Amino acid sequence: MEHAPAGAATLFIRTTGDPGDLIPSMRTALRSIEPGITLRSIRTMDAVMRESVQVTHLAVWLLGIFAGTALLLAAVGIYGVMAYAVRQRMQEIGTRMALGATPSSILWLVLKDGARIAATGAVVGLASSLIAGRALSSLLLTTSPTDPAILLAAASVLLLTALAACYFPARRATRVDPVRTLAVR
Numbered sequence: 367m368e369h370a371p372a373g374a375a376t377l378f379i380r381t382t383g384d385p386g387d388l389i390p391s392m393r394t395a396l397r398s399i400e401p402g403i404t405l406r407s408i409r410t411m412d413a414v415m416r417e418s419v420q421v422t423h424l425a426v427w428l429l430g431i432f433a434g435t436a437l438l439l440a441a442v443g444i445y446g447v448m449a450y451a452v453r454q455r456m457q458e459i460g461t462r463m464a465l466g467a468t469p470s471s472i473l474w475l476v477l478k479d480g481a482r483i484a485a486t487g488a489v490v491g492l493a494s495s496l497i498a499g500r501a502l503s504s505l506l507l508t509t510s511p512t513d514p515a516i517l518l519a520a521a522s523v524l525l526l527t528a529l530a531a532c533y534f535p536a537r538r539a540t541r542v543d544p545v546r547t548l549a550v551r
Contacts (some may be wrong), residue, residue: 378411386411413529425505437527444531448480452535459539469540476539480532487528488521495520 377396381388389408422446452459459472499511509516 383531390434400481404466411443422505429505436525440524441527441531444480444484444528445534447483448476448532448535449538452476452539453481455539456547459542460544463542464548472542473536476536477529480536481525482533484525484528488525491524492521497515 379385379388392408393405395407448507459475462472462475465471495517496512503511
């Protein structure tokens with residue numbers, strides 16, 4: 367009784383030239399050895415490697431989109447909170463300006479408050495990232511979840527974004543008219 371051949375086999379061929387040019391001669395050589403052979407899915411190793419990381423690349427791309435959206439939402443939120451805080455402190459700012467505060471000192475006052483909030487958020491975020499890093503470590507291809515350069519870069523981007531979001535309400539605070547804010551109502 368004759369046994370059926372194995373259902374499938376994989377053949378790797380190393381070439382120095384273009385692998386696509388080798389396919390017709392490879393088919394001819396294999397058919398001369400086994401005339402009934404069926405060749406399916408002839409691919410280069412580059413194509414196999416691209417397919418193997420395709421899902422990971424999609425996940426990283428989506429994660430980048432979500433991270434960018436989160437950064438934008440954080441900037442809008444910080445801007446809103448700082449604009450509200452400046453609005454609540456209009457009389458204080460007007461009093462400071464009436465007593466001789468310069469626009470640059472008012473700008474630094476508001477930016478300092480925003481920087482304090484942003485620095486607190488950065489510390490909490492860094493601590494959270496160290497805790498959550500283990501869960502995401504399988505998605506990281508060339509770095510570790512505790513890479514200091516990456517963590518420092520991420521914290522810096524967040525801090526700069528927060529300061530940029532604080533700048534516009536701070537600049538608005540420098541234009542407060544002391545006479546108008548201190549007028550008896």
